[in-house]
Amino acid sequence: MILYVISVGLSVTMGLMGFINLAHGVFAMAGGFILSTAMARFGLPFPLAVLVAFVVVSAGSIVLERLLYSRLYAAGELAQVLFSIGLILISMALARLVYGNLAAPVFLPDYLRGQVHILGRDFPTYRVFLIMFSALLIAALWFGVERTRWGAMVRAAVDNRAMAQSVGINTRQLFMATFALGSGLAGLGGALGADILPVQWSYPFEHLVYFLIVVAVGGLGSLRGPFVAALLIGVADTACKYWIPEFGAFLIYVATMAILLWRPMGLFGVRA
Amino acid sequence: MVASALETQQLCKSFGALTVADHIDFRLAPGARHALIGPNGAGKTTFVNMLTGAIAPSSGRILLGGEDITKVNQAARVRRGLGRTFQITSLFRKLPVLDNVALGIAERDGVAPRMWKPASKHKEIIDEAAHLLATLGLSADARTPVQDLPYGRQRLVEIAIALGLKPGVLLLDEPAAGVPSQDSGHVLDVLAGLPPDIAILIIEHDMDLVFRFASRITVLVQGQVLVEGAPQEIAADRRVRDVYLGEATHA
Amino acid sequence: MSGYTSDPRIRPQELLPWIIAIAAFFLLPEYLSLGARVLVYILFALSLDLILGYAGIITLGHSAFFGLGAYTAGILGAKYGVTDPFLQLLAAALAAALLGISTGAVILRTKALTLLMLTLAITSIVLEIANKASSLTGGADGLSGVQVAPILGLFKFDLFGRTAFIYCLVALFLGWLLIRRLLYSPFGAMLTGIRENTARMHAVGAPVYWRLVLVYTLSATMAGVAGALLTQVNQFVGLNVLGLEPSGDLLVMLILGGVGRLYGAFVGPVVYLIAQDYLAKQYPEYWYFGIGVLLVVVVLFARGGILGLVDQWWQALSRRSSSARASAR
Numbered sequence: 001m002i003l004y005v006i007s008v009g010l011s012v013t014m015g016l017m018g019f020i021n022l023a024h025g026v027f028a029m030a031g032g033f034i035l036s037t038a039m040a041r042f043g044l045p046f047p048l049a050v051l052v053a054f055v056v057v058s059a060g061s062i063v064l065e066r067l068l069y070s071r072l073y074a075a076g077e078l079a080q081v082l083f084s085i086g087l088i089l090i091s092m093a094l095a096r097l098v099y100g101n102l103a104a105p106v107f108l109p110d111y112l113r114g115q116v117h118i119l120g121r122d123f124p125t126y127r128v129f130l131i132m133f134s135a136l137l138i139a140a141l142w143f144g145v146e147r148t149r150w151g152a153m154v155r156a157a158v159d160n161r162a163m164a165q166s167v168g169i170n171t172r173q174l175f176m177a178t179f180a181l182g183s184g185l186a187g188l189g190g191a192l193g194a195d196i197l198p199v200q201w202s203y204p205f206e207h208l209v210y211f212l213i214v215v216a217v218g219g220l221g222s223l224r225g226p227f228v229a230a231l232l233i234g235v236a237d238t239a240c241k242y243w244i245p246e247f248g249a250f251l252i253y254v255a256t257m258a259i260l261l262w263r264p265m266g267l268f269g270v271r272a
Numbered sequence: 273m274v275a276s277a278l279e280t281q282q283l284c285k286s287f288g289a290l291t292v293a294d295h296i297d298f299r300l301a302p303g304a305r306h307a308l309i310g311p312n313g314a315g316k317t318t319f320v321n322m323l324t325g326a327i328a329p330s331s332g333r334i335l336l337g338g339e340d341i342t343k344v345n346q347a348a349r350v351r352r353g354l355g356r357t358f359q360i361t362s363l364f365r366k367l368p369v370l371d372n373v374a375l376g377i378a379e380r381d382g383v384a385p386r387m388w389k390p391a392s393k394h395k396e397i398i399d400e401a402a403h404l405l406a407t408l409g410l411s412a413d414a415r416t417p418v419q420d421l422p423y424g425r426q427r428l429v430e431i432a433i434a435l436g437l438k439p440g441v442l443l444l445d446e447p448a449a450g451v452p453s454q455d456s457g458h459v460l461d462v463l464a465g466l467p468p469d470i471a472i473l474i475i476e477h478d479m480d481l482v483f484r485f486a487s488r489i490t491v492l493v494q495g496q497v498l499v500e501g502a503p504q505e506i507a508a509d510r511r512v513r514d515v516y517l518g519e520a521t522h523a
Numbered sequence: 524m525s526g527y528t529s530d531p532r533i534r535p536q537e538l539l540p541w542i543i544a545i546a547a548f549f550l551l552p553e554y555l556s557l558g559a560r561v562l563v564y565i566l567f568a569l570s571l572d573l574i575l576g577y578a579g580i581i582t583l584g585h586s587a588f589f590g591l592g593a594y595t596a597g598i599l600g601a602k603y604g605v606t607d608p609f610l611q612l613l614a615a616a617l618a619a620a621l622l623g624i625s626t627g628a629v630i631l632r633t634k635a636l637t638l639l640m641l642t643l644a645i646t647s648i649v650l651e652i653a654n655k656a657s658s659l660t661g662g663a664d665g666l667s668g669v670q671v672a673p674i675l676g677l678f679k680f681d682l683f684g685r686t687a688f689i690y691c692l693v694a695l696f697l698g699w700l701l702i703r704r705l706l707y708s709p710f711g712a713m714l715t716g717i718r719e720n721t722a723r724m725h726a727v728g729a730p731v732y733w734r735l736v737l738v739y740t741l742s743a744t745m746a747g748v749a750g751a752l753l754t755q756v757n758q759f760v761g762l763n764v765l766g767l768e769p770s771g772d773l774l775v776m777l778i779l780g781g782v783g784r785l786y787g788a789f790v791g792p793v794v795y796l797i798a799q800d801y802l803a804k805q806y807p808e809y810w811y812f813g814i815g816v817l818l819v820v821v822v823l824f825a826r827g828g829i830l831g832l833v834d835q836w837w838q839a840l841s842r843r844s845s846s847a848r849a850s851a852r
């Protein structure tokens with residue numbers, strides 16, 4: 001589910017805006033660190049700290065978008081790939097300088113620890129919370145993209161930017177907002193997931209492949225896609241490691257290849 | 273009966289509920305100077321794209337020199353002698369004019385996959401390209417990158433690449449589009465000077481050019497062939513006038 | 524630089540890298556091991572430039588071929604007693620070529636993000652295999668004890684890396700000659716055509732897909748040879764030759780040097796590896812930071828990389844001097 005929250009943000013920027021942003025994990029890492037800092041240093045309660053992570057990451061991403069990303073919307077894929085690799089390296093170095101080699105500690109509040117009984121079985125409370133939270137988020141995003149004016153405008157702008165501009169949509173602001181949302185979601189995912197996927201300096205690079213798989217397999221520009229893909233990858237990965245550990249991550253890549261060759265646009269890809 | 277250079281039989285294309293080509297039977301005679309006209313949205317571009325293989329028809333057949341090429345891909349159709357120019361100039365913008373033409377000639381000659389002898393030592397390719405450029409009045413620009421040429425000349429390079437393929441059938445998709453009116457005369461001269469054995473289908477909005485160049489005209493309206501005939505027949509046809517005048521009054 | 528209108532003769536400045544390399548051999552004897560590694564990476568970068576800079580194929584998986592070549596040579600030398608260096612190179616080249624043609628034939632029908640992901644998946648799969656098949660590859664510990672017999676039975680690989688340096692230099696020189704020849708040929712011109720305007724190449728009748736598979740295989744073969752050279756020089760193979768990281772490093776080197784200009788593949792690895800040798804050990808944070816900043820700057824302001832900048836300065840200089848001459852008249 002964490003993969004989903006992070007990846008759906010990536011799907012928003014990559015799919016809706018058509019920008020190959022490998023540096024997405026950076027925003028997730030930032031979210032995790034901000035959460036940790038906010039709680040440990042400033043003693044903020046967990047929900048508030050999560051909110052802070054989301055807001056700060058969004059705000060930070062707007063600055064980056066204006067200063068750097070926006071120059072590359074029209075550039076080729078290669079430039080975008082390289083640029084985002086550059087950002088990853090910079091952020092990793094900074095994170096290591098500030099936070100050292102250790103993972104950022106996260107202290108869950110008591111009410112999210114422990115176990116809950118559901119249908120006679122025990123589940124860790126936090127995971128149940130995450131699943132519910134993600135479900136809510138999916139619903140909200142789906143509503144946002146499919147049913148609101150903003151969603152319609154984004155879809156129009158992506159389809160045909162010049163046309164959208166000529167009917168009076170401010171694509172500049174729109175893309176900025178979309179980018180902020182995508183990054184903010186990454187930050188949110190990083191923060192919420194910090195307990196399960198430990199946040200440390202190598203984070204953007206380590207998990208890059210997973211995020212990318214989820215988006216590529218799910219298909220660009222769809223919300224359902226990354227959701228199904230994250231679920232698929234998560235389940236398959238766990239199952240593989242449990243049943244046939246000797247194959248490790250092997251099967252994930254094979255599955256990715258198979259799916260991409262079968263459906264080059266991803267399972268729910270919309271853009272040809 | 274003489275075999276046709278290019279022929280379509282009951283060619284159809286629909287996108288969902290929208291039918292853009294409706295059972296088109298079309299025949300291009302060997303050595304023909306044939307024009308395809310029609311109001312905007314008549315399906316001319318779709319028709320051309322089906323001929324070149326850029327999109328697949330929903331049903332029907334396409335024959336090139338009597339052979340069914342409906343399932344043959346774009347590049348293979350070119351190798352069988354179906355050349356085309358693009359409505360919107362599509363060139364190797366950073367490369368010199370000569371290279372633009374030479375790349376095509378090398379493909380036709382089968383030289384393109386060779387990896388050892390330097391390209392600039394393939395004199396046969398270069399000479400042929402230079403000769404072709406000379407016939408189009410482009411010699412002076414041979415070493416200029418295409419992107420530095422005025423648009424009218426780029427249209428000529430577009431034609432030069434197609435001619436370099438020595439096609440038996442040539443599709444010219446609005447060769448004069450975007451060319452300033454004082455230069456379109458030059459385009460017409462070039463077209464008039466093309467080898468007579470090439471069958472040419474021209475899609476063009478410039479009626480002046482169409483009526484001076486073509487000896488046969490097909491009018492396409494709403495995906496169907498409205499009428500086909502010699503220029504004077506078309507000019508006298510009431511239905512054609514209605515279509516064009518109707519469009520003119522609405523515009 | 525390639526094409527029907529360009530002069531294929533070797534210009535004097537193209538000899539510069541070789542002069543520098545030979546000078547380095549005599550003047551910097553204590554750095555020859557590093558030097559040999561640089562030479563190997565130049566060959567690797569050349570192979571990437573062929574598909575990225577000329578054919579326009581973006582890949583994050585070029586390490587698959589490098590790594591496969593490295594392990595092929597390593598396994599032969601350590602487990603099967605095949606110690607002749609040329610046999611090892613040949614086997615590595617064949618293995619990489621096979622992987623290149625089989626994966627290329629499958630993935631080159633796709634493009635953009637999908638292609639990028641597929642290349643990444645392939646190198647990750649090879650990495651996983653190398654990791655798990657530890658009886659053959661040594662797994663995470665790496666494969667040590669790779670035996671390499673003296674070259675031609677005469678020149679032993681010595682401790683100071685003298686033989687290794689010359690050996691790699693010769694290999695690189697041959698690779699360079701081959702690639703240069705290829706780029707100036709009609710095939711090279713055709714590749715440029717595909718990069719500049721793929722749709723147009725279709726429309727002049729080029730079987731674009733097969734051409735891409737061919738050049739991809741050639742490039743893979745060369746990367747495989749580079750990998751085998753690295754194994755022979757180090758007499759060791761580790762997992763770090765596979766996966767995303769070496770692919771990313773290579774891409775960075777090539778970008779820094781300048782893509783699609785042949786000599787960018789020379790400049791990039793030299794600058795990158797020497798800087799890494801100095802900086803990365805002492806200040807790893809600053810190293811990544813610096814490379815990151817450099818990448819961003821190159822992408823935003825200097826698309827041609829270091830060589831692109833040199834070109835611009837050179838042009839500016841010659842323009843100034845010619846205008847100075849004009850005004851003097």
